[in-house]
Amino acid sequence: MAKFPSVRWFDAVREVFNGDESVQGGGGGYCNCVAGMKVGKDIFVLTFEGVECTDAVKADDAALDDVDFYLDMAPADWREMISNIHSNNGADRHHTLNTLDLEREDGLATSHHGDQYREDLFFRYNQTFQYFFNASARIRTDF
Amino acid sequence: MAKSSKASKAKKAPAASAKPSAASDPAIAATPTLVSSQAQGKTDSGQPERPGPVLDWMNKTRQWGVRVKPGKAGLRLGDLNVGIYGEIPMQWSDQSRNPRGAVPRKGMPPVGYAVREKVGMWADSAADLYEEAIQRRWAPATDVPWTTIDKLPDDIERAICQVCTELSQFANVEIETIAGWQHQMVYGYHEVKQYLATASFDAAKHYECFRKRALANGGGLGVEGPGQVNRMILESSGGWSATVAYLVLVRAVFTMTILKYLARHAYNDAERFIYEHVLQDKARLLTYGLDHLHFAVAHDDEQPAVLATVLAIGDRVLTRDLRDPALREALAIIFGRGIRGARRQGMETYEEMMADFMQTHLGYCRWLGIARAPAEAMPPPLDRHAGASVAA
Known part of the structure; x- marks a missing residue:
């Protein structure tokens, strides 16, 4: 049981994701970027290298200057997404990163630097990020 | 011994x-x-x-003893740019098919490449995008969960088939456009030619899977799209950069926006898989396009004004396509989950989608430093969509 949000939770998801070869093909695969996760005021930075998510650390607001992009949602919205993933063994169409991005006026993925090239990594690697969060269906989450 | x-x-x-x-x-x-x-x-x-x-x-040989070592991600195309093999000049005067870094043979007749300057095609990301396209490939025949498609109400099936018909046309135009320019590009910038080969292959895959979806559930292909933008992209001959402006800033951004909304309103896992994976492939083309136009604008003072004119012409052509009801109505039916829901919910979602498209398109133009007309000066219905995007 890992509490969301925490480094322990992201590490548990990383372990499942990194050990699942099925997400490394079929449109998944190599992904090289640094992505921020903003859960209300809590900030986490995930590093994706090759086919793995190699690191998850807790960070402060300044770290968001350096990430390629970050996903920004209120804690209740994160909770709803993760609960939905758990209930359906993967996000239903109302809770995919794509849908959540469309439903937000400023989008789900954003950045401080405004560099389109880096921001668009969210779409280039979208399936990998979806596979990553879908992997959370296989751990027990406490909120 | x-x-x-x-x-x-x-x-x-x-x-x-x-x-x-x-x-x-x-x-x-x-x-x-x-x-x-x-x-x-x-x-x-x-x-x-x-x-x-x-x-x-x-x-x-121009340089011998080169020993490039594979890194964590293997031996990538970009890793080979060492020593003289990594010299990528702004102009490529060699008119033969001589690979970059090889010793030219005397007496080779010129091939007659039209795009010979780095500013006309280059993107720093091309080598990485090439590797990414190969590594993140997927196969429509076996990766799409085709068996998840169940019988749908007739109006919805017809709408999906119409959208797939037009999206497969878009994909075909992409193949022909890229292929039509690729042989006009010099060998000196092989990273771009290689990436574009994968973009062409991606488009072939997209053509395939939209056609497969149209023919997989008791429907069939619908009506051919109006094709004015298709013709504009295919017949754009003023340079690859201008073609990229049409192919990427207009068509790819439009297609990606449609795909995002289709994924959100997918009727089964097969459709969702298709829309989401095509979207991911398209994001690579978008990255190449933005990266190239960014390079072109940074190295050619005239380029922002030229691209602004090109896009203003494109606006008028795009509006003619948008006045055709087939794609609009089909999308509204999909979003509204039937003809009944299309009139309100479906059209509202369509309008929201078009505002998103214009917001994204104008945002990229701003980022590139390409001046665009104010919303009210755009031809209808783009003025409305651009206005809504500004209001949002």
């Missing part, structure tokens, strides 16, 4: 710095039977003669 082993090694692999030739190389001189037989026109066994090795090509 050691001496004889050394001599045999020298015969098999002449040193790179030596000048191996029939006259001077001991390895060649060690084949007297062959040489004497040739003089007679026949080998000893009576077989037709084989010409003796010349080997004068062996010491012709």
